[in-house]
Amino acid sequence: MRKSIILAMALLSGVALASEQHGLVVNTPPEGSVTREAGLQAWERIHAVVSHPRCANCHTDERNLPMWSGSEYADAQPHGMNVHAGESRIGSETLACQACHVTSKRPNTVPHAAPHAGMDWRLAPVEFVWFGVDGPAICAQIRDPERNGGRDGAGLVEHITHDAEEKGFITWGFNPGAGREPAPGGMQAHLEDMIRWVAADMPCPED
Ligand code: HEC
Ligand code: HEC
Numbered sequence: 001m002r003k004s005i006i007l008a009m010a011l012l013s014g015v016a017l018a019s020e021q022h023g024l025v026v027n028t029p030p031e032g033s034v035t036r037e038a039g040l041q042a043w044e045r046i047h048a049v050v051s052h053p054r055c056a057n058c059h060t061d062e063r064n065l066p067m068w069s070g071s072e073y074a075d076a077q078p079h080g081m082n083v084h085a086g087e088s089r090i091g092s093e094t095l096a097c098q099a100c101h102v103t104s105k106r107p108n109t110v111p112h113a114a115p116h117a118g119m120d121w122r123l124a125p126v127e128f129v130w131f132g133v134d135g136p137a138i139c140a141q142i143r144d145p146e147r148n149g150g151r152d153g154a155g156l157v158e159h160i161t162h163d164a165e166e167k168g169f170i171t172w173g174f175n176p177g178a179g180r181e182p183a184p185g186g187m188q189a190h191l192e193d194m195i196r197w198v199a200a201d202m203p204c205p206e207d
Pocket of ligand 1 (some may be wrong): 004052053055056058066067068069070072079081083084085086089090091095097098099100101111112113114115119122123180
């Protein structure tokens with residue numbers, strides 16, 4: 001049988017396919033098969049991830065300050081050493097994030113060293129603010145293409161698999177190493193929750 005036919009049959013029968021590029025299993029349920037209730041439950045788990053310090057510390061507001069928060073830090077506080085990301089969100093106005101957070105796919109092993117990932121370290125664009133923002137507001141932002149980098153549901157799912165390929169910030173958040181507490185659930189579970197939430201048409205608690 002031709003490879004493409006096998007692939008089509010696997011997709012139709014709902015068989016999960018693991019990609020060699022990102023190592024994740026992408027299993028898309030048929031449209032309309034996920035209830036609103038199941039979608040809201042998936043959202044609650046997504047919220048626990050995106051509001052976790054490993055994610056929210058970089059998703060901060062227009063003051064352009066990265067945060068040090070979570071069990072690794074005594075109190076939630078702006079990044080030490082007067083680090084300021086500037087409007088560039090990458091510190092180019094003063095001291096670039098890269099000066100300490102080098103770009104590297106190697107594991108993080110040294111406690112309290114500047115963490116690194118396979119993408120150039122920087123704050124998320126200011127529209128993607130999560131630190132100190134409540135769940136319903138984050139939910140409304142993430143599904144709004146005007147404020148999420150122009151992504152539809154498929155784009156949000158693709159963002160996760162792309163991050164896994166690049167060993168980017170989401171991958172780091174679930175596997176920060178160096179004694180840091182990971183975001184809850186793991187990359188595969190987060191991908192599945194995103195797929196479920198999208199299949200349920202991205203419900204938010206306050207709809
Ligand atoms: C002078 C070196 C230096 C520069 C420049 C720097 N950082 Fe850091 N950063 C660190 C160190 C060291 C840590 C780890 C501190 C610790 O764990 O005690 C850190 C930790 C962080 C954390 C917390 C990670 C976590 O959740 O545990 C974030 C977020 C962060 N930096 C973002 C940035 C951003 C964004 C920039 C650029 C605007 C930047 N940093 C520039 C040294 C630096
Ligand atoms: C080092 C800082 C940093 C960390 C840590 C980080 N992000 Fe981001 N995030 C970014 C940047 C920069 C972008 C913009 C790049 C893009 O849109 O592709 C972004 C964009 C996003 C987006 C797309 C925009 C949106 O709001 O819908 C999502 C979703 C996202 N991040 C999820 C996460 C999750 C989940 C975690 C934790 C597991 C995380 N990020 C941790 C910097 C970070």
